[in-house]
Amino acid sequence: MIVCSCNVLSDHDVRSAVEAEQTRSTSRVYGCLGCSAQCGRCARTVRRIMDEALGSAHAASCNGRARSSEP
Numbered sequence: 889m890i891v892c893s894c895n896v897l898s899d900h901d902v903r904s905a906v907e908a909e910q911t912r913s914t915s916r917v918y919g920c921l922g923c924s925a926q927c928g929r930c931a932r933t934v935r936r937i938m939d940e941a942l943g944s945a946h947a948a949s950c951n952g953r954a955r956s957s958e959p
C-alpha cells in the first residue's frame with residue numbers, strides 16, 4: 889500500500905528502510921529511500937509503521953517474546 893503519495897513510498901519500503909537503518913528518525917528513513925518529506929501528510933503513518941517495525945525487531949531480539957502493551 890502506498891503510504892506517501894509525494895514520494896510514492898509503500899509501507900514495505902518504509903519497513904525495509906527502518907530494518908536496514910534501525911533508526912527512529914523519519915528523515916533518515918526518507919533519506920535511506922532517496923527522498924525527503926514533502927507535504928508531511930504521511931508523517932503519522934510513517935511514524936506508526938516505524939514504531940511497529942522497531943517494536944517487532946525489539947520483540948525478536950528478546951528471544952521472540954512479545955512485549956505487553958499493558959502498563
Ligand code: FES
Nearest residue numbers: 892894926927930
Ligand atoms: S505524502 Fe509523504 S510527503 Fe507528502
